[in-house]
Amino acid sequence: MNSLTNKHIILGVSGSISAYKAPDIVRRLQDLGAQVKVILTKGGAKFITELSLQSISKNKVHYNLWDEDAKLGMEHIELAKWVDAILIAPASANTIANIALGKANDLLSSVILVSDTPLLIAPAMNLKMYQSHALQDNLSTLISRHIIIIKPESGEQACGDVGIGRLAEPLSIAKQTASQFINTKLTGKKVLITLGATIEAIDPVRFISNHSSGKMGMALVNACIEMGASVTCIYGNITTILNPKSNNIPIISAQQMHTKVMDNITGQDIFIACAAVSDFFVKNAKNQKIKKDGKNLILELLPNKDILADVCKLKEKPICIGFAAETQNTLKKAKKKLKNKGCDAIILNDVSNAYFGFNVDENEVVFLSQNLNKKIAKKSKKKVAKKILEIFIKECL
Ligand SMILES: Cc1cc2nc3c(=O)[nH]c(=O)nc-3n(C[C@H](O)[C@H](O)[C@H](O)COP(=O)(O)O)c2cc1C
Structure with a gap:
């Protein structure tokens, strides 16, 4: 099943009579899980109102390249950062020509030039217009740039002519958009990830913490989102x-x-x-800065609650993966953690080696579950995250 869970789609609506189908396309994209923002071209606005598209998409409709209310006036940049795929449906002959020429004379064409996400185009027009050399040349140019053309259908047209040029069906358009994304067993799943270092105050200016950067956790957040999961990220100190x-x-x-x-x-x-959660917190952390007085300062540390163990004890527990950062007897300690906490998998990180683990861009880990002990050799944290999830999907889902 194709899914757009978590995906941000810009629907460009241009000046074709079939623009009346745009609200239905928005609905079909939403049915597959997408958040949709609409950009209406000047021509598109002649055929459908901003209000209908705003009500259906539940987002402001964008149409003005010169919008002074936009963040620093750079709406095309903001939209390009937000979007995962751009779909133009219906795409008029004029808008197709603009894109083929690389023009940036309106908001839609400007966002397309800034964005590096997949672009899908669903032409809709009179059959003579569709068959014209100019239009076909423009479509060939777009195909050579790996832009996906959603073929129009044949049938009776608004003008009374019969032939190719009718906008493809909204459901088919939405499904073809979804097929641009990888669908995995994580698609549609809800994932909570903790990452970064916690900070335990000694006084208002001093604290106890650790070297965690949050990079491994963030690589997992990004990989889960790419695989279609909805992610909640609870983060401490990160870089x-x-x-x-x-x-x-x-x-x-x-x-x-x-x-x-x-x-x-x-x-x-x-x-x-x-x-990287601190095992201890400082008993009686001070509200005012501690002054030196020539004497020794003794801090008493009390144990923190064990987050992973407490989640594993829940009656309706999610599938749990823990991380174990160890410096000696690493495998033995990680196996003990897997058993004692009752989690489904442990990712062992040997942090005695300065080249992996904390605050660096690469990692080498061991995936441990009841039945598996698999080393993931040194690679970027992005690749390690993907590998962890691939193994997790196979072993635990
Ligand atoms: C009644 C009417 C219907 C039109 N239908 C289409 C159409 O289906 N497809 C198309 O490519 N152009 C159609 N056009 C022409 C476009 O609206 C026109 O080229 C416009 O400039 C497109 O602007 P845009 O690409 O900025 O949206 C139609 C024009 C009118 C007046």
């Missing part, structure tokens, strides 16, 4: 960029992370505990 497509919840301490995980765990299918 990496958040994915705007996940529900991002910041925390500082381990106690806050525990609370936010428990607040959000109901209904999740999968829990990935990738955060």
Whole structure:
């Protein structure tokens, strides 16, 4: 089954009589799980109102390249950052010519030039227009640029002529759009991922933390989203960029992370505990900066609650993957963690080696489950994340 779960689609509606079908296309895309924003061309606005498309898409309709209310006036850049695929349906002969020429004379053509996402075009026009050399040459140019053409259908046209040029059916258009994305067993699943380092205050200016950058967890967030999952990301101190497509919840301490995980765990299918959570917090952390007075300062540390173990104990527990960062007897300790916490898999990270693990871009891990002990050799965290999920899908789903 094709799915657009989590996907952001821009629907460009241009000046064809079949623009009246655009709300139906929006609905079919939404049925497959997409969020849809519409860009209406000048011609498109002659055939369908902004209000109908706004009501159906539940998003503001965009049409003005010169919108002064847009963020820094650069709506074409903002939309290009947001979008996963652009679909033009119906695509008029004029809009197709604009794209073939690489013009940037309106919002739609400008977004297309800025964006590097898949572009699908569903032409709709009179059969003579469709068969014209100019239009066919333009379509060939688009195909040579790997733009996907959704073929029009044959039949009776609005003008009374019979032949090719009728807009393809909305459901077929939506399905062809969905087929641009990988669908996996993660598609439609809800995944909660923790990542980054927690911070345990000593006083308002000092803290205890660790070297975690959040890069491995973020690679998992990105890979899950790419595979069609809905991701909630609970993050501590990180040195990496958040994915705007996940529900991002910041925390500082381990106690806050525990609370936010428990607040959000109901209904999740999968829990990935990738955060480097402090095992201890400082008893009686001070509200004012501690002053030196020549004497020793003794901090008493108390154990934090174990987030992974507590999630694993839930009556309706999601499938749980934990991370174990170890420096010695790594395999033995990771196996013990898998058993004691009752989780479904453990990803073992040997952090005694400075080249992998914390705060670097590459990693080498071992995927451990009850029946499997599989090494994932050194590669980028992006590739390691994909490999972990591939094995997880095979072993645990
Ligand atoms: C009543 C009417 C129907 C039209 N239907 C189509 C059509 O189905 N396909 C098409 O390519 N152009 C059609 N056109 C011409 C386009 O609307 C025109 O080329 C316009 O400039 C397209 O603008 P746009 O590409 O910016 O949306 C039609 C024009 C009129 C007046």
